[in-house]
Amino acid sequence: MREMSDRQCEICGADISGSPERIVIDGSVLEVCKSCARFGKPEDKWSPVPRKIVPVERSFRVQKPKPRDHFRDLVEVVPDYGNIIKNARESMNLSLEDLALRIKEKASLLRKIEREELVPEDDVRKKLEKELKIKLTEETTEEKLKSRGGSKVLTLGDIANIRKR
Numbered sequence: 001m002r003e004m005s006d007r008q009c010e011i012c013g014a015d016i017s018g019s020p021e022r023i024v025i026d027g028s029v030l031e032v033c034k035s036c037a038r039f040g041k042p043e044d045k046w047s048p049v050p051r052k053i054v055p056v057e058r059s060f061r062v063q064k065p066k067p068r069d070h071f072r073d074l075v076e077v078v079p080d081y082g083n084i085i086k087n088a089r090e091s092m093n094l095s096l097e098d099l100a101l102r103i104k105e106k107a108s109l110l111r112k113i114e115r116e117e118l119v120p121e122d123d124v125r126k127k128l129e130k131e132l133k134i135k136l137t138e139e140t141t142e143e144k145l146k147s148r149g150g151s152k153v154l155t156l157g158d159i160a161n162i163r164k165r
């Protein structure tokens, strides 16, 4: 049995006069002096799930606003774009070379796109869409939300609704 006066704060090492404060930090019980008690939770309020202290750096990152045009880059090319291009081209009786000439791109590039080895870049995609009168993009989530009548920020309820589908 140790005497009370022998106890030292497990945080700062100071001698503890009287009863030590028992606190919980990351699931461990520490005996500390009164001035260090604020670093943890009192033992009797300990909950079985230890709460991690959020690093300061991370909470800063969370508060950082997202770039406004973040969603504009999220134009998604449809998954079967290769077939759509090929079918449209063949229905117009165009060879790869013909189409390549019309939109001033290389036939080898178009072949790769039709095989879906390559996702067409925006300018190529737009030329293909115009030339073949097709649509190769999907609406982004933001556009879908807007068409529902709200341009507001996503709420937890919105996210739950999206997951239900």
Ligand SMILES: [Zn+2]
Residues within 6 Å of the ligand: 009, 010, 011, 012, 013, 014, 032, 033, 034, 035, 036
């Ligand atoms: Zn202390």
